[in-house]
Amino acid sequence: MFSLDLTSGVPLYEQICNKTIELIAKGTLKENDRMPSVRTFAKDAGITPNTVAKAYQELENKKILYSIPGKGSFVSKMDDSFYKDFVFADFDNIVKSIIRNGIGKDVLKERIESIAKNQEGNNHD
Amino acid sequence: MFSLDLTSGVPLYEQICNKTIELIAKGTLKENDRMPSVRTFAKDAGITPNTVAKAYQELENKKILYSIPGKGSFVSKMDDSFYKDFVFADFDNIVKSIIRNGIGKDVLKERIESIAKNQEGNNHD
């Protein structure tokens, strides 16, 4: 569920953050679900608990998780700004920059069509 | 023309690469145009020539620039794969990841519409 890539250059704690956000966006993780404990996650992934704790704290700062010391870390209630802030933020930025470069919006819509079509066959991760 | 942001977290040499690609996509830089010399660029931007050289090297590896020793660095002829490889690469990746998360393509198209509309008024960078 939380497959990490040690060679990607993306920091491990950031991969954990991104993957968690993705799982919430997908609906796999829901409000008040308990995350794996820092130690369990670390042992399963073969990394140090510190790195998991750093990821969980980052997610807590962003109000995506909340933690109860002695109990565990849990998924927060997602409000309307969740998608806006985390899922669409990068998309919007890149669309802005492409359009600013004089590329028509219809070109982008066609690309989305073709990506969506290709994706249909591949329903594994 | 090559405004850099020291605080953005993006490495300077990478900012130079991105900005160069953007200027080619915009048409500001054209085939066989001469890039500023490493030393001129470095002095103008207030950075070390090493960083500029690294960026030019990177762009040469990607066939975006070619260099003639003793003459300088020049903009390559852009073939059809230019947009595919550099301008759309990030866009495609993020669209794939959003669609993989179960968000419909129509939601993305609407966002593009609204971004394009907002952009119309703001025609400065």
Add this chain to the structure above:
Amino acid sequence: MFSLDLTSGVPLYEQICNKTIELIAKGTLKENDRMPSVRTFAKDAGITPNTVAKAYQELENKKILYSIPGKGSFVSKMDDSFYKDFVFADFDNIVKSIIRNGIGKDVLKERIESIAKNQEGNNHD
């Protein structure tokens, strides 16, 4: 009456202490009033009796409660130092630190005015 927040980061036993002091300051709890039994409190709040016992012990150390073995825990007689020691202690500390930072006392008085004004409408907790 004793609503607790598991996610606030403030230890449960400390929340119980603070809430008890607040209720005494408000006049809801008066001299010689009997506190709920450790077990009753724990069941009502959905927490372990250990935590309640720890809070009561703490309050007893501070002479805010006194206990009669086999009878229960009771609210002590509040002397003049009660407000000084518990209610105003935090206020004084923070005012000192703000004034030490060179902020004039009139700025603080104005803030109090405006907070008091806002509070008038909202007379629920």
Add this chain to the structure above:
Amino acid sequence: MFSLDLTSGVPLYEQICNKTIELIAKGTLKENDRMPSVRTFAKDAGITPNTVAKAYQELENKKILYSIPGKGSFVSKMDDSFYKDFVFADFDNIVKSIIRNGIGKDVLKERIESIAKNQEGNNHD
């Protein structure tokens, strides 16, 4: 300048954050001032560089510092919300809670007067 108290129970990284905010509020640290390097600070304070780095990152998340890897960490430009968000946040909360407890605002103003008077003599930290 950054005296820390190992026995206070307040985490070291949080003491560093608070002290930095205090020094900015006082005007001792100004816009674009360079903070001591992570390693220098750690050696001077006799703590591990990790703890200093954690504090600096926390301050960066709060837009109080900005860092340029390879250069150092610097004080951000403080906008109008700085005092509101960091200096007055605790003050406002405690005033609200005291007023909610039925204590008149005039009592608080008198306390401020008397604290300010006492502070005048003590102009050391």
Add this chain to the structure above:
DNA sequence: GTGGTCTAGACCACG
């Protein structure tokens, strides 16, 4: 030299 990330531990309070 600088910040950023990570390891492999440790001890703590809370429950």
Add this chain to the structure above:
DNA sequence: GTGGTCTAGACCACG
């Protein structure tokens, strides 16, 4: 057992 904090290192990219 849980998260929170900290130690005392390490290596990395960037400049």
